[in-house]
Amino acid sequence: MASEFFLTVGDATQLQGLFNGNFLKGRREPRVAMVGRSNVGKSSLINALLGTRLARTSAEPGKTRCIHFYIWSDIKKIVADLPGYGFAKAAHTERERWAQFINAYIKEDEALERALVLLDSRHGPTDLDIEAIKFLSSQSVPMTFVFTKTDSLKNQSERASRRKEASAALKEIGYDPTHAHWVSAKTQDGIKGLIKSLTDSAPPIAVEKEE
Template identity: 45%
Template sequence: MLKCREMTSGYIITLADPAQLPKLIQGKFLNGHHQARIAFVGRSNVGKSSLINCLMKERVARVSATPGKTRAIHFFLWKEADRIIADLPGYGFAKVAKEDKREWSKLLDSYFSADDHVELVMMLFDSRHGPTEADLEALDYFISKKKTVQVIMTKFDQLKTQSERHHRKQDVQKILAEYGIPPEHLYWVSTKDQKSLEWLRRPFL
């Protein structure tokens, strides 16, 4: 078998069943890859998979036309950064049935309890209306789990005027300060703006 560093970036494995997790993590987790994990979390349609593709500069994660489609955890090797990226299922999509929501929480909770190699949680909020109540609930969860959180405001291109951008930035900074997230852990990005993506990539390279 090839060593991790010799392998190319790309898809590794998908986990849908929490029962698989402890065994996979303790044993031959992720086909022998042991790099630190970066977990991408956020509500459905916020842009997790799109951002992962941009960071890795490869179309590895499926961008969904239908929100709420990703119901499993997809793992990718980001070779350039020597990290593993976990693309987690989105939460808070109204059309998702209650039973599905329970499944979602179970899967996430099992994952974060089982995997102690999560270096960073990237919490994605929509620049236009995040953080919503569900976003803040999720943020609270990761803070209670003592995870290092970086907040990414997605789809910044959708804020059209300078004044709108300025006010949103002020509002979000204020809310996040209450959660102990400093401005330097807050990024405003757009998949259409290379510069914003480079800012995000740089610390990992």
């Protein structure tokens, strides 16, 4: 079955009225949100997972400014492509707007099953990543860590040292590094394993409330 683009939400005010219990505009598929700094590869990963080119990607950070929802037909979920955080050019007010928008979405969406927290495999978590992770934790959003762009790690020794550093960083914030995924949207490395882990998580039962 083909995946399809579903909905774009431009700001926090547009979130109002979209959700009814577990339903998002009448759709009950559980949601998976892509979280990560701008340019980390969220939109590219959506395309790799869904086997499409629906999500727009760009070398210029800050491409995704809205929340775009896609229907992931194969595994009956909806993916939310969230705007990235931390692009250098963004003004303070723009960052505030981002935080409010993301916070509002996470609080509104009762069927948000999981966040995929994307981290660049070359750098590991930054201070802003840690801040986002703490926020998701405080909202009890289950997280799966995904290290992106593994094709950029040149050789075995670089891969080994990056994994070691990343494992230490995840342990420090209380997460089991063996549950993290290492993927490349470019070579498709690790994509099947990530799909499998998301497929295995059981969807919650949802009944639409009366209006």
